[in-house]
Amino acid sequence: MKMLNTYSKIVILFTLFFGQFIYGQEPVSIHLTEENGLPDVEFYSMLEDQSGYMWLSGNKGLFRYDGEEFKSFSHSKKRGRSFFNLKTDAKGRVWCNNIAGQFFYVENNQLSLFIDLGNRLNGSLADYVIFKNYLVINGNKEILFINLDTKKIDAKPGIVGTSIGFVNEKNQLININEDYELSVYESPKKLKTLKNTDIKSFEAKETLGFTKYFKDHKDVYFFLFNKYKRDGKIYRFQSNVLTPLQIPKALKELHLDYVYIENAIWYVASSKGLFKLKRNGDSLEILSHYFQSTYITSIIRDFNKNLWVSTLNKGVYVIPNEDLIRYSNSNAISVIEKKSEFEAFIGDRKGHLKQLNLKKQQLKTVNHISDNSSIRALSYNKKTNKLLYVSDLKTVSINENNLENYTLKRLPSLKSLDKVNDTCYVVSLPHNAALISQNKTQELIGQRTYKSLVSRDKKQILVSSVKGLFLFDFPSLKSQTIRFKEKPVYAYDLTQTNDGVFWVATYNIGVLGIKNNKVVAHLNKEKGLASNVTNKIKADGNNLWISTESGLQLYDRTYHTYKTISKLNGINSYNINQLEVLGDEVVFSSNLGLFSFNKNSIFKPKNVPEVYFTQVVVNGIEQDLEPNYTLKQNASEITFNFHSKGFQASKFIEHYYQLKKFDTTWVKATNGQVKFNTLPEGDFTFNIKAKNRFGKTYSKTKSIQIKVVLPFYKQLWFYLLISMLTISVVVVYFKRKLRRKESLKQKELKQLELDKQLVNLKLENLRSQMNPHFIFNALNSIQEYIVLNQQNLASTYLVKFSRLIRMYLEQSQEQEVTLEQELQALKLYLELEKVRFEQELNYNLDVDTTLNQQLIKLPSLFIQPYIENALKHGLHHKLDNRNLNITFCQHKNQLICAITDNGIGREAANKLKQQHINFHKSFATQANKKRVDLINKDRKEKIKVEIIDLYTENNKPNGTQVLIKIPL
Known part of the structure; x- marks a missing residue:
């Protein structure tokens, strides 16, 4: 019996202090599945592009995630629905391929087919790489270099393994050739082999199956898998030297589908979960093993430090913070009692008592104490090393050796207990x-x-x-x-800092600090608290851990600053019911389980994603995205939709907007949208920026210019115009009447003046034709004939002279005369002038016979002054061989009169004119010029007079030609 009692005590003590260990502690992750918007659960590759978009390729296609929704990309010529091997090129384009041998890239928000190699690849999923200006593909026993511009294919000898190789920092393509040595391509035409790089562990070509290449910031690693021995090896390639690594046995038999390396930490995707390793020299040590029953296909860390893990059949896991560890999924934890700087007792509402050891990351159950009733309180006494256990059914004290009843009465429904x-x-x-x-x-x-x-x-x-x-x-x-x-x-929780200040977590007014029996501090939302609704609070020295409905915060009382742990950092629920500080670790429980984190490493800065516009709607109509918009004031409804990239950005990113020149304040936007129903007239700038909900740093401001103009009928210029038009109509009405009268008067005066000028000009022409010199010469000639008793000649000359004078006087009465009348006068004038020149004048008057001389009219007294000018200034000073040709003809709709003389020319005539003061003044030609100008005023077709100087072949003056063009 004693032996039995002794054995029972041993069993009890073993159970008490060793208990049942719970392994598999993992960082908190957010599981994305089809239930919360993930378009697929089977993924093969992930990638984050230069713009911060997350790309996933899987069984159902290619998808892009912007932090809020998944966008699907497809192509009409795609064969099959799955995509693999996401990669980017220097232009930022995202590439992928499929089993059918098709290679695609995304550019300008559209999936494009680059090349289809289905017949050449024979249904194999080929690995590829973007190398310089080539798409390089591991083909069927060959390497294909495809020019990205011309699509020309250059085939080279094949390589060993499934991977095409890697591009090093010198922009060289390196892979394993068929001799198990490393080949280095500078270009498709330039190849060299690295000597002393033979991979000795694989002697037979057919034994090598799966291969992969992994890179960190300075080294490259080769993973080679022997498909017969089920044995994998990893080589480190540094300074053209291959060095084998010692890898844990757990990894040797697994395909390493993907390895993500940052510093010396490796994240390895395998068919048996995610391994976290640390490289020490040439050996790898397993630190953690996550998702042990899940096939992991890819791992990537995004720009905001979130670790993404894709799986073959369970969707995607996102780990916001690896320092946040989950120990239990239980939602029934009721109390956490500190035992030491790394140990705590955990009690729940089902009566289970557990002990947490943070150093060992172990949680063990003290099974025999349970009475299946809720544990209300735990109080550990360091001096006596006893734990006071209070449940609804019993109150007991536990020590390291046995259980003993405690004399305190039973305390059902206990709310709190403090020693x-x-x-x-x-x-x-x-x-x-x-x-x-x-x-x-x-x-x-x-x-x-x-x-x-x-x-x-x-x-x-x-x-x-x-x-x-x-x-x-x-x-x-x-x-x-x-x-x-x-x-x-009204307080929910109480704590006290080392300096003696009581701190009270209230229901709705934040946190109060009490000292010397009065409130000395008030922490609220306006001062940086995440929310005024608080629940748990715990002192950490003189600082405070505060649990609110919007996050868990550390308040630094020295600098009066807040650091926040939110769902963005991995906390799945803000419904925190227990909170305890164990040295550098914080342990808390919520409705989702038991968690811990290191307070020195939990706060990782998050990058602020840029904000970008997704849509602009004006008066209900979607617009193209432009930097400027012009709106009418009576139709100035405008809506801006915007977003920020990043995981769960819609939940954790806040946007603030400002309408500059309308209001200088920044206003918090909701639901990624700002709408203005109407805007006043003016020029405005719509500014938008983003920040993490509990951060202080804002993103770069994005802007759109808005110009609002009044309708024309509301603008000042319109009112002024209407007023001016009204006044103008009245003024114009009366002025028009006066102007009409004045116009008629001016028109009559102008006509009178014009008539007067024409009369004067005709008189001048008449004076020219009847000038004293001409009359004197004519009378002298008649007198000479009489003296010489040449009565017949005197009589003939006198008759011609009198007829010419009568013609001039008659034509001076008319505005226009017929060509026939003009020719009659010209003939008489030339006959008289020939007599004056003592028969030393040869003239020719040539009239085109097709001209209708009786219908064609020209201004009266018009041609003669030009002939007179030719005689007196051109031929008069020539001693002999005086020739004058006058022609009339019609060209198109013009009567052309050409007066040509072979006189001394205008230049010589001007010189003689300057030498003789009393030289005859040809005022008739000038009067004719003025007369031409007056006549042309009312004509559409103008009379033109052109004077041409004539020269011999030796460039000597040879007379003058006058061309007179009169429109018919």
């Missing part, structure tokens, strides 16, 4: 708060209470009740009500 000394506790119960010990109970307050806290110096007790917050001096128990702004304080 005053080794034998006395203050408790909060549904009906009161009291001091209890082994022998007595002393009531502090007779009402429902929630939390009681004993000060560090044991001189005060703070109690939160349904009627407010009360402070008791100990041991006198003199009480005082704590009020804030003349109102009661």
Whole structure:
């Protein structure tokens, strides 16, 4: 019997202190599946592009994630629906391929087919790489270099393994050739082999199956898998030297589908989960093993430090923070009691007591204590190494050797318990708060209470009740009500920092600090608290851990700053019910389980993703995205839609907008949209920027210019125009009447003046034709004939002279004369002038016979002055061989009169004119010029007079020609 009792005690002690260990602790992850919007659960490759988009290729196609939604990409010529091998090129294009041998890239938001090699690849999923300006493909026993511009294919000898190789920092393509040595391509035409790189462990070509290449910031690693021995090896390639690595046995038999390396930490995707390793020299050591029953296909860390893990059949896991560890999925944890700087007791509502060891990352269950009732409180005494265990059914004290009953009474529905000394506790119960010990109970307050806290110096007790917050001096128990702004304080949780300040987590006004019986500090949302609704609070030295409905925060009282852990950092739920600080570790429980994190490494800065516009809608019509918009004021409804890339950006990114020149303040936007129903006239700038919800750094501001113009009928110029038009109409009406009268008067005066000028000009022409010199010469000639008794000649000459004078006088009465009349006058004039030149004048008057001389009209007294000018200034000074040709002809719709003389020319005539002061003045030609100008005023077709100087072949003056063009 004694042996049995001894054996029972051993079993009990073994169970108590070793318990049942729970392994498999993993960082908190967010599981994306079809239930929460993931378009597939089977993925093969992931990639983050230069713009921050996350790309996933899988069984159902190619998808792009912008932080809010997944966009699918497809092509009409695609064979099959799956895509593989996501990669980017220098232009930022995303590439992928499929089993059918098709290679695609995404550019300008569209999937394009680059080349189809289905017949050449024979249904194999070929690995590829973008190398310089080539798409390089591991083909069927050959390497294909395909020019990205011309698509010309250059085939080279094949390589060993399934991977095409890698491009090093010198922009060289390196792979394993058929001789198991490393080939280096500078270009398709330039190849060399690295000597002494033979991979000795694989002697037979047919034994080598799966191959992969992995890169960190300076080294490249080869993974080679022997398909017969099921044995994998990893080589490090550095300075053209291959060095084998020692790898854990657990990895040797696995395909390493993908390896992501940052610094010396390796994340390895395999068919048996995700391995986290650390490289020490030439050996790899397993640090953690996550998702052990899941086939992992790809791993990537995005721009915001989130670790993405794609799987073959379970969707995608996102790990926001690896330092946040989950130990249990239980939602029933009711109490966490600190034992040491790395150990704690965990109690739940089902009566299970567990012990957490952070160093070993172990959680063990103390099975034999459970009574299947809710554990209400745990209190560990470091001096006695005893744990006070309080459930609804029993209160016991546990030590390292045995269980013993405790003389405290049963405390069902206990709210809180805090130790005053080794034998006395203050408790909060549904009906009161009291001091209890082994022998007595002393009531502090007779009402429902929630939390009681004993000060560090044991001189005060703070109690939160349904009627407010009360402070008791100990041991006198003199009480005082704590009020804030003349109102009661309703507290959810209490704690005290090392400097003696009590801190109270309230239901809706934030956190209050109490010292010397009064409120000395108030932390609220306006000062940086995530929310005024708080639940748990825990002192950490003089700093505070505060759990709110919007995140868990660390408040640094020295610098008055807040650091926030939110769902963006991996906390799945803000419903935190227990919180404890163990040295550098913080342990907390929520409705989703038990968690811990290192307070020195949990806060990782998050990059602020840029904001970009997704849509602009004006008056209900979607517009092309432009930097500027012009709106009419009566139709100025405009809506801006915007977004920021990044995982769960819609939940954790806040956007602030400003309409510059309308309002200078920045306003928080909601739902990624800002709408203005109407805007006043003016020039505005719509600015938008983003920041993490609890961060202080903003992204770069993006802007759109808006110009709002009034309708024309509301603009000042329109009112002025209407006023001016009204006045103008009135003024114009009366002015028009006056102007009409004035115009008629001016027109009559102008006509009179014109007629007067024409009359004067005709008189001048007449004077020219009847000038004294001409008359004197004519009369002298008649006198000479009479003296010489040549009566017939005198009579003939006199008749011609009188007829010419009469013609001139008659034509001076008319505006126009017929060509026939003009020719008659010209003939008489030339006959008389020939007599004056003593028969030393040869003239020729040539008239085109087709001209209708009786119908063609020309201004009266018009041609003769030009003939006179030719005679007096051109031929008069020539001694002999005086020739004058006058022609009339019609060209198109013009009567052309050409007057040609072979006189001394205008230049010589001008010189003679300057030498003789009393030289004859040819005012008729000038009058004719003025007359031409007057006549042309009212003509559409103008009369033109052109004077041409004639020269011999030796460039000597040879007369003058006058061309007169009169429109018919």
